[in-house]
Amino acid sequence: MRRNRDRSTKRFIIFVFVIVSISLLFIPESITNNIKVTVASPLAPVQKIISHTSNFFKNGFEKLAALSTAVDEKNDLGKEVFLLKNKIIEQQDIINVSKKKLEIVSEYKKNIDDKEEPVVADIIGFDVSSFRKSIIVDVGKKQGVSVGDVVVFGNALVGRISATGNSSGRVMLITDPASNVPSRFLESRTRGIVQGTADGKCMMKYVPRQIKVDKPEKIISSGMGGVFPKSLYIGNVIEVKQKSASLFKDIKVIPRIDISKIENVLVIKRKKEENTPE
């Protein structure tokens, strides 16, 4: 009798666990993101230590490996530098003219950038799933970072903040399947949407079939929708396919930034508007 009661109690507990697990799928994303980051936050200092230690050893090994090829590389580079110096002198006149134009553009851009405050963040962790692309950084609400802030590296787009804890945050990369970045080609100015494909690359979608696309074409953010600033370098076109009945081209894009090769990123915080209701 008692054994039967125990067995039915255990079955009831298992049933409750299964119902709770399934119900977790229906909780809104804003709440689940907060839960995830809050629960994972205590581990952030440990992740930071392990990350820095492993990067230190990895860089050390790479330096040792590079020593053996350093001498030959030095000779080749010396020749290249000599040729390039000659070219620079030829181009000096064009450079001077472009410099003047750049000064005018920079003055204009300075006024737009007044709204943005950058903060440097270390990458302390990566997504544990094979098909999702996100990273964990060591900045959060304490440093003024909020959901939706854009993350860049050297003026190239990396992703945007998808969840923030007290002192850590999660960044959804542009290579994540759920990431959609309004973009355009640098030369032809044709617009499209860059979507991640979970294999470290992206697809540019909704480019009409009649548009001519060359392979090394550069793609930048268009600024449409106001989520991502415009003119951020996204990547380069590596493959263009056209299915016979399709209205749009399939364009494969390799991101400018290889996330496995960098150790920190820049988070562009948006200044809060004055008199914003809380």
Next chain:
Amino acid sequence: MPWITIISVTVCISLIQTTLLRHISFLGIQPDLFIIFLVFHSLNANRERSFHASWVVGLTKDIFSEGPFGLNTVLFIIAGYIVSIIRGNIYGRHLATQISVTFIISIIYNLLYLCLLSMLITSAGLFSMAWECPLIAIYNSIIVLPVFWLFSRFYSSFGFPSSRRKF
């Protein structure tokens, strides 16, 4: 006590998976220690304990992953249940069994995850990623021997029954 052990192991796995495993990735593919631990626990524990471990491991993976909260929890419960069903009919101590079960469960889990994810996110590229599923399963199977040994040493050092006896 078993809850504390499961949670401790899961936290360690999370730290290793988020920080260190990317250094041994091949073609962007890295092993999934969560799946390996799930198979280890389900082969060595009774159905109830296996369910608890599956739930905790799945929930932890959800916390450290972008995406729908609860998806990995449900999939890990299913995977753990499958292993606990077949556990009685196979010899779980043999290396070949451990490798083949890990391989099969990895493929099932990854394919299910990909299917559910492509329903939730309308992305053209997700089904083309199906080729990664067998590669991930092969990578998991390759590291089964040292990882299983580490887990069994960990359990025995805490005074739990050794891998020779089921717990």
